[in-house]
Amino acid sequence: MPPFRIELRSDTQTTPTQEMREAMARAEVGDDLGGEDPTVRDLEALAADLFEREAALFVTSGTMGNIVSLLTHTTPGQAILVDPESHVALAEAGGYARLGGCSLIPIESPGHLTAADLEPHLGPVTTHSLQPGLVWTENTHNRRGGVAWGPDVMRELAALAAAHGLRLHVDGARIFNAAAAVGVPVAELTRGADTVQFCLSKGLGAPFGSLIVGSAEVIGRARRTRQMVGGGMRQAGVMAAPGLIALRDGPGRMADDHRRARQLGGVVDDLPGLRLVSPVFTNLIFVTWNPDELDITTFVAEATARGVGVGMPRGDTFRLVTHHQVGDAELEEAADVLALAAEAAAVSAAAR
Numbered sequence: 279m280p281p282f283r284i285e286l287r288s289d290t291q292t293t294p295t296q297e298m299r300e301a302m303a304r305a306e307v308g309d310d311l312g313g314e315d316p317t318v319r320d321l322e323a324l325a326a327d328l329f330e331r332e333a334a335l336f337v338t339s340g341t342m343g344n345i346v347s348l349l350t351h352t353t354p355g356q357a358i359l360v361d362p363e364s365h366v367a368l369a370e371a372g373g374y375a376r377l378g379g380c381s382l383i384p385i386e387s388p389g390h391l392t393a394a395d396l397e398p399h400l401g402p403v404t405t406h407s408l409q410p411g412l413v414w415t416e417n418t419h420n421r422r423g424g425v426a427w428g429p430d431v432m433r434e435l436a437a438l439a440a441a442h443g444l445r446l447h448v449d450g451a452r453i454f455n456a457a458a459a460v461g462v463p464v465a466e467l468t469r470g471a472d473t474v475q476f477c478l479s480k481g482l483g484a485p486f487g488s489l490i491v492g493s494a495e496v497i498g499r500a501r502r503t504r505q506m507v508g509g510g511m512r513q514a515g516v517m518a519a520p521g522l523i524a525l526r527d528g529p530g531r532m533a534d535d536h537r538r539a540r541q542l543g544g545v546v547d548d549l550p551g552l553r554l555v556s557p558v559f560t561n562l563i564f565v566t567w568n569p570d571e572l573d574i575t576t577f578v579a580e581a582t583a584r585g586v587g588v589g590m591p592r593g594d595t596f597r598l599v600t601h602h603q604v605g606d607a608e609l610e611e612a613a614d615v616l617a618l619a620a621e622a623a624a625v626s627a628a629a630r
C-alpha cells in the first residue's frame with residue numbers, strides 16, 4: 279500500500295497501472311547487452327523516433343542517463359557550464375566530480391541559460407583557466423519552479439556550443455511537460471542538443487527507466503559508458519514494457535496535470551500563511567510560508583494524517599506535484615485537506 283491516498287510529494291511517486299503490470303509479465307525478452315531484447319529495442323526505437331534522432335539508449339534512471347551522458351561527452355579536468363540549481367549539481371551525489379572528474383562553472387539563471395549568459399565564460403583557455411567542455415541545461419527546470427523554455431533558446435545555445443567546440447546536453451527529466459507547456463513537439467524543443475536524457479518514471483508514469491537520445495555515434499559511445507558504470511542490463515524487456523505504455527499515453531495527459539497544478543496552486547496561494555514562490559508553469563508547485571502565521575511541521579503532519587503527501591520542506595519552501603494519479607476528484611479532496619491542515623497549523627503557530 280502506498281503511504282498516501284493522494285500523493286503530491288512528487289511525480290516519481292506514481293505506481294504502475296494494471297496494464298503496465300500485465301505488460302511486464304507478458305514482455306518478450308532477450309539479452310539486452312547483446313542487443314537481443316525486442317521490448318527494449320522497441321522502446322529505444324520509439325524514443326529515437328519521437329525525438330527525431332538516430333538512436334536511443336535505455337538506462338535505469340535519470341541520474342544514470344545524466345552521468346552516462348556526462349561521461350560520454352567530457353574528459354576529466356573539463357568544466358561544465360550549468361545553472362547551480364540544476365539537478366546534476368545538487369542531487370546526483372556529486373557524480374560529475376567523483377566519476378567524471380569535472381568541475382562546474384555555475385551560472386545563475388531563471389531556469390534556462392542563454393547564449394548571453396554563457397558568452398562571458400567562453401574566453402580563451404589559459405594556463406590558469408578552467409576548460410569548458412559541456413553546456414548543461416534542464417527543461418523543465420525543477421528547482422526554478424518547473425519552468426519550461428522553448429526552442430529559440432535551444433537554437434541559440436546549440437549555435438554557441440558549436441562555435442566553441444562544446445557539447446550540449448539537455449536534462450529533460452520532464453521534457454514532455456516542457457513540450458506540453460511550450461506547445462511544440464519534443465523533437466523541436468531539443469533540436470541541436472548532442473544528447474537528451476528523459477525520464478519515463480516522472481510525469482509519464484512508468485515505475486522506472488530513462489532514455490538518452492542522440493546520434494548513432496554518440497549513443498554507441500554512451501552504450502559503452504553505460505557498461506562501464508555497471509548499467510548494462512540483461513532481460514530488461516520487463517522494465518521497458520511499462521515504458522512503452524508510458525510513452526504512448528503519458529504525453530497526452532500533461533496538459534491536464536498542468537491545469538490541475540495551476541488550480542491547486544491557486545487554492546494554496548489563498549490559504550492563510552501560505553504563498554506561491556513563483557507562478558505555476560507546469561506540474562510543479564513551489565510554496566513558502568510565514569512562520570508567524572503557520573507552523574509548517576503541523577501543516578505537514580496534519581496533511582499526512584489525512585492521507586495527503588506533501589513535499590518535505592527544504593529551507594523555506596515545499597513542493598506539491600500533480601501527475602496522472604491525481605485526477606479532479608483527488609484534487610478537490612487534496613484542496614480540502616490542505617485547508618484543514620493550514621487551519622490546524624495556524625492554531626499551532628498562534629500557540630507558540
Ligand SMILES: Cc1ncc(COP(=O)(O)O)c(C=O)c1O
Binds near residue numbers: 340342416420452
Ligand atoms: C531535473 C531532474 N533530473 C534528473 C533527475 C533524476 O532522475 P532519477 O530520480 O530517475 O534518477 C530528477 C529527479 O527528480 C530531476 O528532477
